[in-house]
Amino acid sequence: MTFLSYAYRFISNFVFLALVYFSLNFMEKYQQRAIVAILVLVYAGMHAASAMRSFYFFQRIERLESEARRLAIAAAEGPNAAASRKQIVSDVVQLRHAGEIKSYIDLLFLASSSCCASPRS
Numbered sequence: 001m002t003f004l005s006y007a008y009r010f011i012s013n014f015v016f017l018a019l020v021y022f023s024l025n026f027m028e029k030y031q032q033r034a035i036v037a038i039l040v041l042v043y044a045g046m047h048a049a050s051a052m053r054s055f056y057f058f059q060r061i062e063r064l065e066s067e068a069r070r071l072a073i074a075a076a077e078g079p080n081a082a083a084s085r086k087q088i089v090s091d092v093v094q095l096r097h098a099g100e101i102k103s104y105i106d107l108l109f110l111a112s113s114s115c116c117a118s119p120r121s
Helices: 002-026 030-075 079-116
Strands: none
Touching (some): 002 030, 002 079
16 A cells, blocks of 8 residues: 555656646747746745655654653563554554655655746747
8 A cells, every 4th residue: 555655646746747847838928938837836845845844743753753662661561562552653663654755756756847847938
């Protein structure tokens, strides 16, 4: 399921990039291309800021993971409690890693769309 989410993110970002490229190439007036390019750059900037903020969020989650591991070792309430905590921590690790990969995919396509959005005369 994780690979399907990566594929969906990759395909949806590629479709966005293709739409930007073709819409800018098929417009005849420079003013229209400039307006679309500016809107794409604004969108890419806002989305990139959101992706960068998610990296800060993932860093905080990583700190919580290490703290949860430390507390689980210190508590040692029993084998069942330790196993459930380990499962929860491993699930969080997988979700954090998947989120980071998706953010990298977003940033890759946003950077390429901002390069594509420069208006040409």
